[in-house]
Amino acid sequence: MNAIEAANHSKSTAATGLKAAVAILEKWGASGEQGAAILRVSRSTYARAKRRDPAWEVSLDADQLTRISLVLNIHSALRVVFDNPENLYGFMSMANHNVFFHGRTPLEVMAQGDFISLYETFKRIDTLRGAGW
Known part of the structure; x- marks a missing residue:
């Protein structure tokens, strides 16, 4: 694979990951x-990913790719914890009274937009x- 093919493959892979993360967030x-x-x-990039156009490609930086990975990993963790769709997809919109969340939903915390809120x-x-950590 030459450099141009690798760059195009990377854009295609990034678009696939972004589309998956958007579908989960939805x-x-x-x-x-x-x-x-x-x-x-x-x-506009979010809206394009939401349309799931198979030919669409996008360039993303390392921070954006890491954010996608975290969303996919949160979804994976929720799939292990919950086997019913109501909790699997509803948990992120439920008020959480643990110390870190202070009554906010996980989605509200992550939507602050800073990396540390998403990571935490x-x-x-x-x-x-x-x-375990």
Whole structure:
């Protein structure tokens, strides 16, 4: 694979990951504005990913790819913890009274847009499935 093919493959892979993360965020009940903030993409990029055009490609930086990975990993952790769709997809929109969340939903915390809020939410949810740090 030459450099041009590798770059195109990377854009295609990034678009696939972004589309998957957007689909999950939508199932969690995130608004377009929240989803764009969580993934640190423009609202237009978020909207294009939401359309799931198979030919669409996008260039993303390392921070954006890491954010996508965290959303996918949160979803994976929730799939281990919950076997019913109401909790699997509803948990992120439920008020959480643990110290870190202070009555806010995990989605609200992540939608602040800063990386640490997303990462700390991931850590706490990952712990639910018994992952040790």
